Amino acid sequence: MAFAGVLNDADITKALDECKGADTFDYKKFFKTCGLAGKSADEVKKAFYIIDQDKSGFIEEDELNSASDFWASSDVGLFLQNFSAGARVLSDGETKTFLKAGDVDGDGKIGADEFSALVKA
Secondary structure, eight states: OTTTTTSOHHHHHHHHHTTOSTTOOOHHHHHHHHTGGGSOHHHHHHHHHHHOTTOSSEEOHHHHTOOOHHHHTSSOOOTGGGTOTTOOOOOHHHHHHHHHHHOTTSSSSEEHHHHHHHHHO
16 A cells, blocks of 8 residues: 555555545545544655655645546546545545645645645644
């Protein structure tokens, strides 16, 4: 798993099981259950850079849920797939809620500091 050494596999599995159903993803609950909320600032930043698949320094909407041309032609996944390859895709509503909660400066994406604040919320 991409989060080896950062998160416990059993905690990731439990967090993903809790949001298997459509529109059941709750970022606060997910980050708490998978153990990320209790990690150090450095560990949360490491997680951010795993999720930031295109290495832009931001988590953008297409890294959360949409199968854009970039993602369709690559081996990397979307938000939940970063935690487990078989995880579902976030719905548009879940993605918008997640972005709105994390995008403090209103630029339409989540930076590393915004992500850290979101995880610790």
